[in-house]
Each structure stands twice: as structure tokens, then as C-alpha cells.
Amino acid sequence: MEAPLEEIEFLARSQNRVEVLRLVAAEPHTRQELATATGASQATLGRILEDFADRSWVRRDGRRYAATATGELVADGIGELIAVLETEGKLRPLVAFLPTEEFGFDLRHLADATVTVPTRTRPSAPLRHVRDAIEGADTLRAFSHTLNEQTLSTVHDQVTAGGYAFEAVLSRSALDALAADAHLWSQIRALSRHSNATIRVARGEIPVAALVADETVYLLVRDDHGVLRASLSTGSTPVREWATDRFDRYWERATPFDPLEFE
Template sequence: MADPLAEVEFLARSHNRIEILATLAADAYTRRELGDAVDASQPTIGRVLNDLSERGWVDYDGERYAATVTGAYVADGITALRDRLATETRLRPIVDYFPTAAVDVGLDAFADASITTPSTPRPNAPIERMTELLAATDRARLVSHAFNRDKLELLHERAGDGSVTVEGVFAREAIDAIAADDRLAALLGDLLSTPDTEIRVTDEEIPFAVELTDDRTHFLLRDEAGVVRGSLDTADQRVREWAETAFRRYWENASQVSAGDIQSSVR
């Protein structure tokens, strides 16, 4: 009996083997058609077809090649593994800072996510990505354990000119930190006075910082010391549904904050 790991190694050693097997699992092809469908030379295609045929993964009816039942089964598994590893590789720089225990969505939902990390020329790149998304949206819904200055300043400007609707739920310590700074407290008070803004506060733990904009769900990622280590945003509907459910739950159990509350805190 063939060693399963040896078979995985056989496929993994050649991108062409995986591509040709997956292509034939989707449809039948002549050898010439297969050459148009995959990026490989005819001699390479011939060698791969022989290798796959020896394992019973490909059949030839005299005109076209197609994956057998077992070939299609193997193709499904190896491409799923390849895609998982591609996702893991992309997420690796930020996964330690992502609140996976609190975000009840499989990692495959983040396969196409936009990931932003600090760099030497752009140390504030994650914050810049956050403000880019908030600057382009008509409606911002936020749930967060923190309320940073950049976010507050942008929302203050946009809500002030009536270009965005703001609904936010923040941990009490986040609002208290704003209220303790005279300038930021004044900005928050102004923001709360705009007609399309409502901010609520909760004593519940919020283990993430997430913004829902028009078409993206964005996470700002911090380490245990509160230092921003990256950001992740996606248009995946599974992530969006999770975020909307999380927002509603925190929103319904939180208390509204008024401009007067902030003014009282400052005094």
C-alpha cells in the first residue's frame, strides 16, 4: 500500500501535478486543450498525465483526459490543503494578535482579507488603513475596547459636516481615557452633539476592536501592551454577519453617552 505522506510529497513537489489534476477534476480535456488551460509545456503535461494515470487518478477515453473518482477526491483534498496553507501564510504575521477566541468565524473566511502591518517607512500603516476605510464610508458602526485619537478626530470631522452616521459601543475605560484629556474630551463632546451620532458605553469586556464600514469589516490588532501590531479587513459575508451580531449584542446591553456626560467628567 502506498504511503499517504509519500503521495502528498509527490503532489507537493510539482505545482503542475496539482494544477493538472484539479483541472481534470473539473472537466475533461484533450491534451491540446489542457495545454491551453494550464501553464505548462506539452512535454511536461505528458509526464504529469503518465504519473497521474499510474496512480489511477486520470483516465483517457481515446480523446480526452478526465480525473477518476479517486483522482477528483485527491484533487479536492490537496487543493483545500494548499488553500489553507496559503491563508495561514498570509495570516501568520498577525494571527498572534487576532482575537480568534472571540471571533467565531473560521480562518478560511479571511483568505482574501487585506492585511496591513507597520513597516519602517510606514509605522502607522494599520491606523492609516483604518482611517482610509472610515473616511470613505457613509455609515460607521464600531465596537471596541479602545478609542484612539485618529479615529476620534476623523469621526469628529466627518460627523460635523454630516457625511457619516456613527454608532459606537466602547468599553468604559476607553471613554474614560478620552474624557481625561481636555482636547479629546472636547472633540468627543462635539461628536456626541451631532445629530447622526450615538455612542454607548459598556462595562462588559470587549476583546476586539472592529469597525463595520459600507462594505468592509475591519479589525485593528493590538498586543497585550496595547501597541498596534496590524489591521485586517475583509468583505467576506461570514465575517460581516459575525460582526453585525456582535455589534447588536453589545449595543442592546450598553448605555448611551451624552455630551453632558463628557462635560461632567471633565469638570
């Protein structure tokens, strides 16, 4: 019996091995079906299936090959490892800026997340991604330590046009920053007076910038200097449950927004 790391290396050396094992674990396949699905030659498939049979990972049933119980176990394990590494690769450029200590969910639940980063030709791509989403939403809830001009403008226009209901818990530092700009302050004041908008002030700092637009969660990732590094969006149920619970907790402890406190 080979050591576990040697078995992982055996599979990792060949994408065809991984694909064949996952295919036969899902349902029985003929060699021709495996060749069509993987693009591997019959000679290559013969060697792979022979190696798998030696490990008791596959069995032959007539013309079809199916995974054994242990073969399914290995297929599930390698599939999970691949998914974890794909998620890690997606998050690797951002891990230094992610407030992971605040996340009440496993990072595996960001596997389906869309990560939008600034580029030279589209420096505002993360904000554009968020703006496009909230323009088409029916409800929007937010808790954040900042509220940028583009998002505030979009929310203001949508709420005043009767687009949706808006609820937000903002940190005092976010409101102080808005109060320092006459135009932004007039927008947040007008927004707070609207019947479809409710703004509350957090008792302490909020270390995460998050929005929940309908069923999708958006996280704005900034570095220590406040520079926007990326936006993440996901419809993952555990992430949405975390964001909803965190919003409710901030909301219960927050106080109603009174512009006079900041003027």
C-alpha cells in the same frame, strides 16, 4: 496503494502536478491547453498524466483529459489544504496577538482578508488603510476597547459633514483615555451630540477593536502593550455576521454615553 502522506508528498513535490489536477478537475483539457496553462513541457505533462492515470485520477476522452470522481476528490482536498496554508501564512505573524477566542467564525473565512502592517516608511499604514475605508463609507458601526486620534478625527469630520451615521459601543477604559486629552474629549463630546451619531458605554471590557464600514469588517490588532501590529479587512459574510451579532450584543447591554460620568 501509497500512504496518504506519500500521496500528499507526491503532489507537493511538483507545482505542475497540482495545477494539472486542478485544471482537469475543473473541466476537460487537451495536452496543449494544459501546456499553455502551466508552461510545462509535453514530456513533463506526459509523465504527470501517466502517473495520474495509474492512480485512476484522470481518464482520457478523445484528445481531452478529465478528472475521475476520485481525482476531483483529491483536487478539492489539495485545493483546500493550499487555501488553509495560504491563510495560515498570512496570519502567522499576527497569531500571538489575535483574540481568536473571541472570534465566532472559522479562521478559513479570513482567506480573502487584506492584512496591512506598519513598515519603516509607512508606520501608520494600518490606520491609513482604515481611515481611507471609513472616509468613503455610508454607515459605520464600531465596538472597541480603544479609539485612536486618527480614527476619531476622521469619524468626527465625516459625521459633522453629514457623511454617514455612526454607532459605537466603547469600553470605559477607551473613554477614560479620551477624557485625559482635552482635544480628543472635545471631539467625542461634539460627536455624541450630533443627530447622526450614537455612542454607548459597554458594561465590561471589550477585547476586540472592530469596525463595520458598510459591508466590510476591519479588525485592529494590537499587542499586549497596546502597539498596533496590523489591520485586517474582509468582506467575508461569516465574519460580517459575527461582527454584526457581536455589536448588537454589546449594544443591548450598554448604557448611553454621558460625558459628565467621565469628568
